[in-house]
Amino acid sequence: MTRHPMRLLRAEWTKFRSVPGWVRGSVVAALLILLFPIAGLGGGAPDQASPVPIGPHGGPVSSGYFFVHRPLSGDGRITVAVSALTSVRGDGAATPWAKAGLIVTAGPEPGARYAAIMVTGGHGVRMQHDYVHDRGGRPGAVSADAPRWLRLTRSGDTVTGEESPDGERWNEVATVRLPGLAATVQAGLFVACPQHVEGIGTAGDAATAAFGAPRLTGGWSAAGWAGDQVGAGTATFAGYPRGTTGSFAPAGDGFTVTGAGDLAPATRSELPVGAAAGDVLFGTFPALVVIVVVATLMITTEYRYGMIRSTLSAGNRRVRILAAKAAVVAGVTFTTCLVAAALAVPLWLRVVRGLGVYVFPVTSGAALRAEVGTAALLAVAAVFALAVGTILRRSATAVTTVVAAVVLPYLLALTPFLPPSMAVWLTRFTPAAAMAVQQTLVRYPQVDGLYTPAAGYYPLPPWAGLAVLGGYTALAFAVAAVLLCRRDA
Known part of the structure; x- marks a missing residue:
């Protein structure tokens, strides 16, 4: 018997909120976005002894x-x-x-x-x-x-x-x-x-x-x-x-x-102690790891304990069931992380300015895009993790695979000793390209500088970077849907 899509959504939502670990994981991810910048202030404000010249456009x-x-x-x-x-x-x-x-x-x-x-x-x-x-x-x-x-x-x-x-x-x-x-x-x-x-x-x-x-x-x-x-x-x-x-x-x-x-x-290389709006969202990295674990467990736990049989027997449209799980984890992730990002950006920029650190100017539109983009990035990554979990059916293997695909390239790109060409490649062609959605610094063609991800500059425009992750997610979801239909539970 085919269940109505709304009933599937309701069933998956009920299942999600009935597992305390998944709920706590979503809350922890949001708190990491909101509170993780404290770690970056542990050494106090960096010293900006010289004045920063400001041009007529209001920027350094x-x-x-x-x-x-x-x-x-x-x-x-x-x-x-x-x-x-x-x-x-x-x-x-x-x-x-x-x-x-x-x-x-x-x-x-x-x-x-x-x-x-x-x-x-x-x-x-x-x-x-x-x-x-x-x-x-x-x-x-x-x-x-x-x-x-x-x-x-x-x-x-x-x-x-x-x-x-x-x-x-x-x-x-x-x-x-x-x-x-x-x-x-x-x-x-x-x-x-x-x-x-x-x-x-x-x-x-x-x-x-x-x-x-x-x-x-x-x-x-x-x-x-x-x-x-x-x-x-x-x-x-x-x-x-x-x-x-x-x-x-x-x-x-x-x-x-x-x-x-x-x-x-001025570029970031000329103001290394200057801060950008994207910097206060570096809690996205640990939040991403938590979200990957939660999304993966949503499917691999059912395989581990055999609950997948009862889930799939509830209807003959397996793809709808997978889509319902994706909608629930993406919706929860997007909502909680959007609230956290919307609070984190203005709060921490105000704190950083109060410490005397120069902050690169950011328009309200760019700040809003970084906040919404961060929530969208994590939501899409959650669906990606769910799809990989469906394909591999084992928690540890799936989590390791997603972290290696999304998190590891991002960490490597931030390594200051990595050749700039390699950092650019990693943030152009791997799922880590989605981090471009957080960039608020402007690259000017008449200025040579260190335009690298470690300095806050990404090779792709913000939404194009997110689209790269979306492409990987769509491919993984399609493979997961095919395998879910062909495999025995």
């Missing part, structure tokens, strides 16, 4: 560069040729995002608004402003035989960047607006060079550029050029390599300028 920025400048009152234009750009760690050339060019800045403080036209070591000419905005121009590197001319024009609070191969034929790269730009600003030449990524770490770097004679029109001061390192002493400035320092010196009619730092959004 790297705002360090060597600035050769003079005052500009009102409108004006500066034109210069760049004939060389090299860096300490560039093997005679320049690291890809080493920068040299022209800049107008709203103020001397790190994080101030700016607009800049520049040549780079490996990405051609760029027009960038306010750290997060980037527009590409003509590709190619500069050299003495192929200099690149740059021109920056200020008109009110509008700044236009142009580039030329010969100083005669000009191509506009971008026009940007800097709201609130003062009547008198500092403008001129700049050189920056971000940290060099080396394997699983970074190293300080510096770049040197050769500029021709600057051509000035408009309200420029008659005072001479002055040179300063901007951003020294901030948390995102790595300093200069040993034996190198920021400087500028006359070279013919122009200048040779050496600088370090960057003008870009």
